[in-house]
Amino acid sequence: MIAIAQALALGFLFGWMLHKAGLTRYATIVNVFRLRDLTVIRFMLVALVVGGLGTQLLVELGLAHGLAVPSTRLAANLVGGVVFGVGMATAGYCPGTIVAQAGEGHLDAWLAGLGGLVTGALVYGLLQPHLMPRLATLGVHGRLTVPHLLGASPWLVLIVFAQLVAILMLALHGRARERT
Amino acid sequence: MPLRLHRWLPPALALAAVALAARPAAAQCEGNASSCVDCHEIQRQRPVLDDDHPWHRDHRFGDLCVACHGGNAAATSLLGAHAGRRDPLVDPAASCGGCHADAPARADRYLARAAADGGALSSPLEPLGPPAPPAAPPAASARGASHRADRAFAIAAIVLGGVLAWQVGRRRRRAPGSLVGWLRAPRWSPYVAGAGLGVAVALTEGFLRRPLSASGAFDRLAAYPGRALFPHSTYYAHIMTPAITWHVWLMVGVLLGAFASSRLAHQAHASWLPDAQWVPRFGPSRVRRLLIAFAGAALVQLGAGIAGGCTAGLAISGGALLAPAAFVFMAGMFAGGVPTACWWYRRRS
Numbered sequence: 035m036i037a038i039a040q041a042l043a044l045g046f047l048f049g050w051m052l053h054k055a056g057l058t059r060y061a062t063i064v065n066v067f068r069l070r071d072l073t074v075i076r077f078m079l080v081a082l083v084v085g086g087l088g089t090q091l092l093v094e095l096g097l098a099h100g101l102a103v104p105s106t107r108l109a110a111n112l113v114g115g116v117v118f119g120v121g122m123a124t125a126g127y128c129p130g131t132i133v134a135q136a137g138e139g140h141l142d143a144w145l146a147g148l149g150g151l152v153t154g155a156l157v158y159g160l161l162q163p164h165l166m167p168r169l170a171t172l173g174v175h176g177r178l179t180v181p182h183l184l185g186a187s188p189w190l191v192l193i194v195f196a197q198l199v200a201i202l203m204l205a206l207h208g209r210a211r212e213r214t
Numbered sequence: 215m216p217l218r219l220h221r222w223l224p225p226a227l228a229l230a231a232v233a234l235a236a237r238p239a240a241a242q243c244e245g246n247a248s249s250c251v252d253c254h255e256i257q258r259q260r261p262v263l264d265d266d267h268p269w270h271r272d273h274r275f276g277d278l279c280v281a282c283h284g285g286n287a288a289a290t291s292l293l294g295a296h297a298g299r300r301d302p303l304v305d306p307a308a309s310c311g312g313c314h315a316d317a318p319a320r321a322d323r324y325l326a327r328a329a330a331d332g333g334a335l336s337s338p339l340e341p342l343g344p345p346a347p348p349a350a351p352p353a354a355s356a357r358g359a360s361h362r363a364d365r366a367f368a369i370a371a372i373v374l375g376g377v378l379a380w381q382v383g384r385r386r387r388r389a390p391g392s393l394v395g396w397l398r399a400p401r402w403s404p405y406v407a408g409a410g411l412g413v414a415v416a417l418t419e420g421f422l423r424r425p426l427s428a429s430g431a432f433d434r435l436a437a438y439p440g441r442a443l444f445p446h447s448t449y450y451a452h453i454m455t456p457a458i459t460w461h462v463w464l465m466v467g468v469l470l471g472a473f474a475s476s477r478l479a480h481q482a483h484a485s486w487l488p489d490a491q492w493v494p495r496f497g498p499s500r501v502r503r504l505l506i507a508f509a510g511a512a513l514v515q516l517g518a519g520i521a522g523g524c525t526a527g528l529a530i531s532g533g534a535l536l537a538p539a540a541f542v543f544m545a546g547m548f549a550g551g552v553p554t555a556c557w558w559y560r561r562r563s
Contacts, residue, residue, distance in 0.1 A: 036364075037460055037463075038460075038463050039368070040422065040460075041460050041461070041463035041464045041466075041467055042463055042464075042466060042467040042470070043467065044414050044417065044418055044426065044464060044467060045463065045464040045465060045466060045467015045468045045469075045470070045471060046467040046468075046470055046471035046474070047410065047411070047413070047414045047467075047471060048411060048414055048426060048464070048467065048468050048471060048526070049467060049468035049469060049470065049471025049472035049473070049474075049475070050410070050471035050472065050474065050475045051407040051408075051410040051411040051414070051471075052407075052411075052468070052471075052472055053471070053472045053475040053476050053479075053481075054399070054401060054402040054406075054407045054410075054475055055401075055402065055404045055407035055408065056401050056404070058472060058476070059488065059489050060488030060489055060491060060492055061488070061489050061490070061491040061492075064491070064555055064558075065491075065555075066551075067548070067551035067552045067554065067555035067556075068552075068555045068556065068559060069552070073404045074404075076404040076405060076408060077404040077405075077407060077408040077411070078408065078525065078529060078530055078533075078544075079408070080404070080405050080408030080409055080412060081408040081409070081411040081412040081415060081530050081534075082412070082415075082529075082530050082533040082534050082540075083412065083534075084408070084409045084411075084412025084413060084415075084416070085411070085412040085413075085414075085415030085416045085419065085530060085531065085533075085534030086412075086416075086533070086534040086535065086536065087412075087416075088412060088413060088415070088416025088417070088420065088534075089415070089416045089419045089420045089534055089535065091416070091420075092416060092419075092420030092421065093420065097420060097421065098419070098420035098421065098423070099423070100423055101419055101420075101423065101535055102247075102419065102423050102424050102425055102531075102535075103532070103535050103537050104425070104522055104523055104527075104528055104531075104532040104535075104537050104539045104540065105522060105539060106537060106538045106539040106542070107522065107539070108538075108542055110520055110521060110522060111521050111522065111528075111539045111542040111543045111546065112521075112542050112543070112545065112546040112549075113520055113521070113546065114517045114518065114519070114520030114521020114522065114543065114546065115517065115521050115542065115543040115544065115545065115546020115547045115549070115550065116517070116546045116547070116549050116550035117513055117516055117517030117520060117521075117550060118513070118514055118517030118518055118521060118524065118525075118543075118546070118547050118550065119517070119546060119547035119548060119549065119550025119551030119552075119554065120513055120517075120550040120551065120554045121509070121510045121511065121512070121513025121514035121515075121516070121517060122510070122514055122525075122547065122550075122551055123510075123550070123551040123552070123554035123555040123558070124506060124509060124510035124513065124554060124558065125506060125507045125508075125509070125510020125511055125514070126488060126510070127507065127510050127511050127514055128428070128514055128524055128525045128526075129428035129429040129431075129432060129514060129515060129518060129524045129525075129526070130428035130465075130468060130524065130525065130526045132511060133428065133465045133468045133469050133472070134468055134469070134471070134472035135472070136469055136472075137468065137469040137470065137471070137472035137473035137476070137482075138472055138473065138476040138481065138482050138483075139473075139476075139482050139483050139484045139485060140485055140486075140488070141484055141485065141486050142485075142486055142487070142488070142500075142503050142504055142507050143507070145504060146503070146504040146505070146507035146508040146511060147507055147508075147511045148511075149508060149511070150507065150508040150509065150510065150511025150512040150514075150515070151429075151432040151436075151511050151512070151514070151515045152432060152435060152436045152439070152515075153436075153508070153511075153512045153515075154432075154511060154512035154513065154514065154515025154516040154518075154519070155432045155433045155435070155436030155437075155440075155515050155516075155519065156436050156439065156440055156443070157512065157516050158433070158515065158516050158519030158520065159433075159436065159437070159440050159444070159447065159449045159450060159454060159519075160444070160447070160449075161516075162276070162449045162453070162519070163447075163448055163449055165520070166275040166276065166520075167272075167275045169275075169520065170274075170275040170276075171271070171274070171275060174274070175538070176263065177255065177537075178537065178538055178539075179535055179536045179537050179538075180536040180537075180538060181536055183538070188536065191536055192536070195536070203405075
């Protein structure tokens with residue numbers, strides 16, 4: 035019960051922010067790939083930095099144990115990313131924003147979006163036994179993080195990364211905004 | 215503001231449908247990970263997937279522990295999860311036969327390696343020693359008190375949430391700068407919204423030990439038709455079992471959050487076509503939009519399956535933990551997306 039309430043509350047925050055950032059619009063998503071509207075990049079990089087600093091703070095305070103670090107499998111991450119990017123630039127969708135668009139009342143997201151996600155998952159289910167034993171065993175590095183790899187403090191890596199993001203945002207400021 | 219029922223109906227129906235379909239679902243730890251992977255790999259209590267044993271190397275493309283070792287991937291207690299565990303090489307036909315028809319022949323190679331390792335095969339399963347004991351549980355009275363406090367706070371949260379929603383909904387847009395005006399704004403700076411999502415990511419990763427991910431929920435939901443359509447699929451039998459998981463509820467929350475935000479900004483309308491950019495390029499046909507959107511959504515979910523996550527679960531949540539996987543995925547996403555967008559919007563003579 036508590037777990038469902040947590041999921042609903044965090045999901046609510048997630049969906050709220052997706053709408054407020056304008057990521058439920060087709061143009062916002064597609065135009066990042068035309069390098070005309072960098073909202074998606076701004077949103078993702080800030081979420082990444084704040085999420086990283088927040089998680090690290092919880093670890094430091096002793097509140098977080100055993101983070102769910104995703105497995106680095108270079109070939110699978112890259113190939114999957116390419117297929118994902120083709121789909122995203124075609125429909126102006128990613129899985130979370132389809133659900134958010136459905137919440138806004140987009141009937142194309144209810145029908146084609148949710149139907150397409152389930153179909154894509156079924157296609158993956160059929161391909162998985164043939165594809166993944168080959169793909170997911172190339173460039174496997176396990177649950178690796180950059181601080182682990184470099185032997186550096188996660189705080190320092192995060193701060194340097196946040197500074198790089200800030201410099202990038204300053205350099206891009208005002209550029210490519212809403213030039214559709 | 216009049217409470218227009220037809221606007222609230224679709225999300226309410228969706229919520230009811232999921233609530234009816236819900237069942238006490240299994241281990242819902244890291245995205246779609248089993249209990250085995252959660253404890254052994256994520257919490258790193260005797261991890262095996264990165265070791266150099268050929269049996270683990272050959273099978274680490276999926277969450278396959280139970281297929282070979284037995285046990286109960288849905289149980290969250292130490293004893294429950296290990297009940298019915300077996301040593302896979304004692305009877306290869308039983309442990310491997312579910313997937314491999316030629317199990318005994320394949321097992322020969324593993325048996326040779328096990329013998330070279332000192333014949334771990336013949337030894338009984340190591341006794342289940344409890345891992346490092348967690349902090350002592352609080353006294354029973356304190357736990358009872360906190361339970362009552364939890365209930366009081368949960369009720370207070372629901373009541374106050376209702377009052378807030380009513381207040382914000384009642385007032386029309388106020389002067390810019392007021393709290394209500396801010397909550398009802400159609401757009402926020404992507405930096406502010408991104409920071410808000412970052413807080414959600416940190417809470418999910420830090421307290422709940424799982425990514426804030428979207429695509430995993432659809433793999434689980436697709437397992438319902440998947441199991442019915444492909445009864446012989448190893449994937450649906452052992453790796454992706456159907457369940458209404460925590461991440462499915464997260465998606466219900468996303469639906470409600472986007473609905474609330476757009477409703478307050480007067481942007482929640484039923485529509486078939488996306489914004490102003492679509493029609494000049496693709497025309498006003500609804501069928502065309504549905505076909506292209508369907509293909510795009512299917513590709514997005516297929517890509518997320520291959521990569522191990524989507525923009526939220528892998529790129530943002532994994533990136534927040536500084537996992538190289540996230541940055542490789544983002545590079546691939548742009549490598550695929552930029553040419554595709556340029557192709558759709560190429561100049562046509």
